Amino acid sequence: MTPNPWRVFWGLLEHDLLITRKQLGGVLAQVLMQPLLMLLVFGKVLGALGYTPPGYARLLLPGLVALNAFFAAAQNASFPLAMEFATRTIENRLRAPVPLGWIVVERIFAAASRGLVTAVLMVPVGALVLGDLSWRTAGIPAAFGYTALGALAGGAVGTTIGSLVAPARIGITFSLVMPPLLFTGSAQFPFPELDAVPWFRALCALNPMTYVSEGLRGALTPRIAHLPAWLCVTGLAVALLVFTPASLWTFRRRAIT
Template sequence: MSTQLTDTAYVITDAPEPGRTPTLRAVIALLARDLVVLRRQPGNFIARTIVQPLMLMFALGYVAPIISVGPGAAARATQAATVLLAGMLAMVVLFQGLFSVAMPLMQEFGVTHEIDDRVLSPIPVAAVAIAKVLAGAIQGLLAVVVAFPLARLVTAAPPQLHINWPVLLTLAPLAAVMCSALGLYLSTALDPRSVTAMMAVLLTPLLYLGCTLYPWSALGPIRWVQLLSLANPVTYVSEGFRAAVTTSDHLNLAAIYLALILGTTVLLYQGIRHFRRRVTS
């Protein structure tokens, strides 16, 4: 502890203590602050987690099978619920990654300028960006915990569950970090004046060409769409959850993990690079 005399007042500053890791402590503090905000304002989190994904499950997993007639209707209902469950988990992780990272960053850059206070802290600018991504990933994992049991109650027939715990416990955090890194990248790389419109345009192909409503193998008759979907990061999130919690066909696990690791690395690197450029310009 040291005391410095100025013309007007005494200013007390904390001298750094040996062995401490101020960057790590600062990142933890930033994470804690975001989680406190989440606890005090749960409405946005609940809306992102429940409304759209569960409405999709209700329409396609409950209404459609019930109004379906003919032989095999019960089996089709079970199959639909099984396929949609993995897609819905991918949706909630994507929504949390985009809207818990991208939207607050847009506000902090353009309206509140709260980001200025964060980057003025004595830690690397990259650590501020990483804290944002980790906070979004935690919200994505919480969304999976909330949405998973609710989805089982909405569908007309119970999905065929087969939980592979090693895959689920490793893939879910990786998918959450990748989707949050995607939110960081989009909010910092796109023109601030058009980022909302661009995200609205991008969200549709990300969701509906990301194998959320069908397994990747079902696209076999449309080969060009099947190949195109491999360029969509959400495909690997959907197929990964399909492998983790259901009995449906899915992509090879090695390909899923490789794509998620590469996607996370590229998006995080590019997101941090654009974030640094935005805060220093």
């Protein structure tokens, strides 16, 4: 009898979530440090010195939550996957009695779960640093939806990179690709206010993280300039429609070589 693909999918996902739980301390230390320092320096220290405008930390924190959702998922998809291909331990997963697409989607969901956890944990860290979030509580469900979509998009991007790049080059590739994504993801500034630099605005529009940052600002801090909700959802949907098939193509190409 052919196993139910859903049961196999959930079995693989439960295995990866168990590993995530065991490694949670290291994962959090790895992915929370940079956003925490950015919030502390740009949100508190420079504000106290008068170099950033009042309320800048309130603008910055939703962007850092978006950064954690997207980058933690991308990082935790790309590096382990590259190592599994290098050591051929991926073959254990390829023997699962499901089509290859199920394995790829499971990896995206597993990576997204890490991104979602680190994004959610950024909220109490931000509250501890800033003291008062002043968020619109009615927007929390929508904010959670944007965060989940951003984590899935990051997982798809990371799976594409992890199955495309050779293990010896994954570190340098990540260091070359991720900083531009970080600084064009509208985490530190509102996208609608980039009219003065149209070339940079165009770069930010191509970055899926922009739509997570803007969606979170619209849901939690609506008084700050932000993109409309429909455009944020559309941008994230397009990212998933592009990178999910791309991750499947690169994974299949790598798996059969």
